[in-house]
Amino acid sequence: MNHTTPIALHRSLALATVCLASTPLLGAKDTRPGAPCPIQLLDVTESTGVEFRHTYGGSGRLYVFEPMTGGLASFDYDGDGDIDLYFLNGAPLPGTETEAVPRNALYRNDGGLKFTDVTAQAAVGDTGYGLGVAIGDYDNDGAPDIYVNNHGPNVLYHNNGDGTFADVTAQAGVANGKLLGAGANFLDADGDGDLDLFVANYLTFSYELHKVRHHVGNRMYSGPQWYPPIANNLFRNNGDGTFTDVSAASGIADHAGAGMGTVCADYDNDGDTDIFVANDGEANFLFRNDGKCTFSEVGLMAGVAYEMSGAPHSSMGIGCGDFDNDGWLDFYVTGFHGEFALLYKNLGGGLFEDATRLAGAGAGTYQRVNWGNEFVDFDNDGDRDLFIACGHFDRNLKELDRSLDYRQHNIMLMNEGGARFASVSEQCGSGLTPRLSSRGAAFDDLDNDGDIDVAVLNWQDAPTILRNDSARGNHWIQIRLHGTKTNRDGIGARVKVVTGALTQVDEVHSGRGYQSHYGTRLHFGLGKHDRIDRLEVRWVGGGVDVLENIEVDRILDLTEGTAGTSQ
């Protein structure tokens, strides 16, 4: 290996740091089949009171977007300290007759993993064809708002702070026409302290362009290549409850693709928020922010546009986290049956490499269609595992091959440390046994017991709620950020947690995974460390707060400017 260049030297140093930092405190993990797995997820759906049932609204005409619905959000809508759930729903499409009008649904968390449907009271039961959702306090009034990206006009719900919402889409100017939506994100693109809005679009669709694919005489869904690509939109927050479409001025509109999952993150550690768009069957976009809301598309140069051999990927959802604890955020992009989900390891210096195969991060994904996913430390051992929601959509797959089914198991890949993953799907409890057609997944501590649970939206079915029952004994901390000069949710803020030789980083993202939202409250597993040596928060567009010698095993509220600060 040639170590004579700065980039190669930097990478070798980064690798050396990874090897030191990611050494698991418990030693090597035993992932042999049959071995007890520290990660355990229990399916508790039936006891939660969640009665939502998703519909895709189809009538057999096989519109291309029918399989793509949809995402869900986990967030504390009423500020009572526990995480609530918001499920997106489809809507009747041409040719479909229905008695009850399907709506999105908001479930209030009453504690103990019990939920109550408060959709009607909250007035958030949008009847549009829901695809993506993002949560963010766009007006900085202390209450998180909801943005729904639809097929058709989008919706912005303003949180009134009293358990109700108001549809302010028209006033805000963010309906975005009648486009076919996908993921959405709130981000402070220009560092001015309020949240701007990124809206991804899937493709240029009209019913006149609709096509059905035939394969050996079977009618099947067509794909994005049958339709013209489309650009995404960026709306700048004017600070007065309205937004201005700056798609063209920002450079976002210069690039047309087939947007699906999106995440806004500071991939290059330069203090501003960039945007990664998963494009279905085309080059992914990585929009690098110059800090002033002007974006350059650098996906190809960075190495995240394609997979290892330069072929396009059927990119669906994006997970974002530092899986190898080297201080750089990595991406995990799910895809279609017949290809691996891809792990893009951040090398620093603006470069990524497709590390899927070397890390074993594609295990089980080849045989399935993969959607929602995320890096989550399920067992609190200090490194981030991977959960992947799976499910096909051609319900006549059995006509081709009797062994195939559109309902599929989800996947759990445990981080073994040393930048390797191992599949433990069959060893981590009843949570991975259901065979459904899963889409968006949300990851939050729904019962406030210190570990991350999972909520999954299943296509044409009830959701799945998984309680994390992983082995106790490891420490953790959750951090809830409150911006004052910067946006109230701390969206875009970078948190670094140092415990002994282990340094972990994470960011608050709005909109992530597969067209979903979760994780506003950051979670860190700490292994056997029973104190945090140092905690830094870098606020986007703001300063840095530092705390030292922090107690663990709690939810820490941290307000901007109240800790020891440094510029």
Add this chain to the structure above:
Amino acid sequence: MLRGLGEARLAALCIVACVAAALLMSRSGSDDPTTTAPGPASNAPPAPALEPLTVAMLVEEATSLCRDALNDYEGKAAPCVLMGDLQEDLGDHTEAIKWWREGLRRAPGRADIYRRLARAVSANGEYEKAVILCRTARQIGLPPAGICEDMGSYLLELGKPREAAAALEEELRLHPTSVASYGLLAQAHSQLGQYEDAIANYEKMLSVSPRDKASYYGLATAYARLGHDDKARDCRETFTELRKQSDDAARARKQAYDDTARMREVVAGTHTQAGEIAHLSGRADEAERHYLRASLLDPGATLCREYLISLYIEQQRHEDALGVCRQLSELEPGNPRHNLNIGLILGNMNRFPEAAQALSQGIALAPNQPEGFSYLTSLLMRAGRCKEALVTAERLVALEPTGANYYVLSHVYEANGDMEGAREAIRRAGTLSPGEEDNRRAQLRLQSEATPASPGERE
């Protein structure tokens, strides 16, 4: 003179090299004895006009012919492979694997079936199983081309670049024409961080396949890792352009996709394969029916037509063979092989001026390929046009300086009365191919003709 010393061998080799190459590249391999024998002209009825066909009808036709083959060739592996290949084309991997396994049970030495199974399980992401199947195939004698390459690609997917590199290097050692292995080997080196080796192999890949997008992408990555930003940028630009062209073409193909047309291609392929089985079993009439049906179902198919040419030549039906060659030439006007085949067949029919013209057309399409010059030299010599043959023979050895070609040149020199040239050429032939008995005998003969008689002998 050439005519007495191997014309028949050369002519036969020329025909085999071109038109029978398709049989050697057969998908099915063979566990059945080859009992072909030239026979009388076929009395088979002409193929009917193509009737309107639905997908269901086409599937039934293909399935039915596979079932017939299973009955007609009871106990043989070939019809099991035929049925398995059809099921794979229809998307039923489970059924395909079942039939291939049955074929393997009947013929455990069929390395090509192991390869099929490996590809099927790899399509399901089961790369470890695929590697085991490839390793088993390798143990059956000399691994055919592609087995080690496939294994290398599976090992890459398993994140084992070192083992992958070893398999790919073996592929290239055994089968230097397996050019795709260069690209995969480059990926292995890249995964190992051996970027200079990666670059070298990508360059080799591009030397054979200059529009290979993956190689440009790989080069861009490797150059970027080494800090050669300008070269990385140039490669990215080339990749982007090639990618766009490819994506646009793929988009157009998908939008124009016709399921019925695709099924006709699948069924044509099944008929072609069934024809091969019949052909290799000596059932010429049956083979011809299958090849003709395939041609009718898929007017653009070339393999069935190549097999048909081979069949007609075996049956001495040169006019029929010529007609099919001309069809291929119209389907693939840029492919010099068809012009060369036309020239060879016309030469066998003693239609020398037409033959020379066809061969010249083939040479014009591929002026740096030696085959055309080899066949034209042979033809000109048979026609007694020795001076013209000398020009083509010299061009032949310039393009491909092998023992066999110097042997030909030697005879051409001799035919032109240039004995010094003949001796020098045969000497070179002997140096390049020292074990060749023909070269040795020719060299001895030419040397003895050059040696003056001793005084005693003159008296």
